[in-house]
Amino acid sequence: MRTQPNIIVTGTPGVGKTTHCETLAQNTGLKHMAINDVVKSRECHDGWDKEFGCWIVDEDKLLDVIEDEVKQGGYIIDWHACEVFPKSWIDLVVVLRVDSTVLYDRLKARNYAENKLQENLDSEIMEVLLQEARDAYDEEIVVELRSDTAEEMENNIERIESWITNWKKNNAA
Ligand code: DAT
Numbered sequence: 001m002r003t004q005p006n007i008i009v010t011g012t013p014g015v016g017k018t019t020h021c022e023t024l025a026q027n028t029g030l031k032h033m034a035i036n037d038v039v040k041s042r043e044c045h046d047g048w049d050k051e052f053g054c055w056i057v058d059e060d061k062l063l064d065v066i067e068d069e070v071k072q073g074g075y076i077i078d079w080h081a082c083e084v085f086p087k088s089w090i091d092l093v094v095v096l097r098v099d100s101t102v103l104y105d106r107l108k109a110r111n112y113a114e115n116k117l118q119e120n121l122d123s124e125i126m127e128v129l130l131q132e133a134r135d136a137y138d139e140e141i142v143v144e145l146r147s148d149t150a151e152e153m154e155n156n157i158e159r160i161e162s163w164i165t166n167w168k169k170n171n172a173a
Helices: 017-028 035-041 059-071 100-109 114-125 128-136 150-170
Strands: 007-010 031-034 045-049 054-057 075-078 092-097 142-146
Touching (some): 007 128, 017 092, 031 059, 059 075
Antiparallel strands (some): 045 054
16 A cells, blocks of 8 residues: 555656656656656666657566566656556646647747657647546546646646645555
8 A cells, every 4th residue: 555646747748747746756756757757767667769850668677677667656757658567556647738829939949859759739729638547547636737828837737736635645555
């Protein structure tokens, strides 16, 4: 039994995952697990995909590497994909959403290549990650939150923090 919840924060690149996770980790003491960093530093990949500028992830190795930690609870998992994590590990899935013109500006500011930028915009418009989350987890644990503005981000953080407080009350030993 976990005494602290595990939360996935997912969404298209540029939606605000890192910013949300860092603030949540600071405010709550839960640990921010950026899967991109884990994949890179613990070598859970089969090399770098030059066309899309990302690691080719070895999902089995990734799960093996993080299993012991995540099963203890208290992690905020930050990744643009979520279905790989077993249902039994996860208590809440937050899918951040953003307006496509806002996303365009954020990815442009990151100097994304045109093909990568377009692929991510399409993915956001088609709600790919929201659908992935809904397909992989029970609908009552999947929450869709807007992340267009700083005010929306503040509200999201408050909402997730109260969810964590309630989870802890309800799951106290
Ligand atoms: P991700 O980790 O999903 O790729 P990020 O946290 O790095 O996204 O955010 C991308 C950029 O957008 C970064 O400069 C911070 C900014 N940003 C994120 N969420 C925001 C929000 N709700 N309001 C304003 N700016 C935001």
